[in-house]
Amino acid sequence: MNFIFSVPRRAAALTAAALVLILNCTPSRAQAPAEGLPPFVNCRADTVEPAPSDVRIAAVGDLVFTENPQINRRAFNDFLPQLSSADLVLGNLEGAITTHDKPRKAYVPGRSYAFRFPVDTAEVLKRANFHVMSIANNHANDYGPIGFADTLQHLRAAGLEATGLKGSFVIRKVKDLRIGVIALSHYPAYNNVLDIEATSALVAQVRSQSDFVVLFYQLGGEGDAHALLGNDDVVFLGEQRGNARKFAAAMVQAGAGALIGHGPHLVRAAECMQGVPVLHSIGNFVSSGGLSVRSLANVAVFAEVLIDDQGRLKGVRATPATFDKDRLPMIDASGRALHLVNWFNRQASRTLPGFEALNFPAPAEQREVFRRWLRSTPFGAQLPVQD
Secondary structure (H helix, E strand, C coil): CCCCCCHHHHHHHHHHHHHHHHHCCCCCCCCCCHHHCCCEECCCCCEECCCCCCEEEEEEEEECCCCCHHHHCCCCHHHHHHHHHCCEEEEEECCEECCCCCCCCCCECCCECCCEECCCHHHHHHHCCCCEEECCCCCCCCCHHHHHHHHHHHHHHCCCEEECECCCCEEEEECCEEEEEEEEECCCCECECCCHHHHHHHHHHHHHHCCEEEEEEECCCCCHHHCCCCCCCEEECCEEEECHHHHHHHHHHHCCCEEEEECCCCECCEEEECCEEEECCECEEECCCCCCCCHHHHCEEEEEEEECCCCCEEEEEEEEEEECCCCCEEECCCCHHHHHHHHHHHHHHHHCCCCCECCCCCCHHHHHHHHHHHHHCHHHHCCCCCC
């Protein structure tokens, strides 16, 4: 299989990754060919070959654009081939598209930020083949009712669907299938990951009207301290942020076909629950407007779900990403994000009853580079020697 980090590229990939570690900086942008992407895999870790009749659903994590339109227009350059070939693309718009200049909240470093994007951001998303944007997050309302209304108007004008408000969902006809999308967060104005009973009922309702249901949601604490998956209810900055595995198990039972989390600003473990893929967090995707790319936040995944023409899950693909000097996403030939997900899976398998890891292909020859990078982070520096 000709991965982006396959044998012909091994030396270059290892050299580039080593330089990242030595210089503690982000590597320069390098385009990888579409034919060199990782494979789709199923819950049994079998490689799955896509068919022309299959439906591809792509999802990316938090999108925080800068107020510089020139930078934003380059945001998806490395991933345009994958975005363009997807039948349905989801993203989490973590801020307001507005010219309104009065934020709803004060700027408090380390605790409170207000994100605002230029009015052509919706067109940037449209040109990159996005279809559905989640506004179920803690920044969509940063510029109050005016900014929120502006965001919805600009997205609608560009032909994009915004979803996430309480009781809302999207059902899109893709090829001959009806794909249901439910966006969620931990706030009462949105479909709520804390209200499992109501959300289960919503999932069942959408499943009854569609062939396949994807849940796309903000859940969990943020940063390295919340990287490891647990079975607990998480409180972050005084807010209830949900219980990742309890939520996922209930949603699978209600009829969800795939669950894709975001919000912790880093990748987390991935598992299969009754044959349903659960990506507990896929990390950030556009960080240029104010998100960190340091430590574990330096890697992310571009997630894809493959379903057949009968609406049955075939597999999942995770393409590893990192960030350039403008904190825009680029394909990461070192594959660190995949190794990191698999590493988190090993930890979860030791501590969480019933955890069935969803591991992604990550070539063994990259493992030592990954370990050195992990040890170089504040998170990895605290690990026991044997890890």
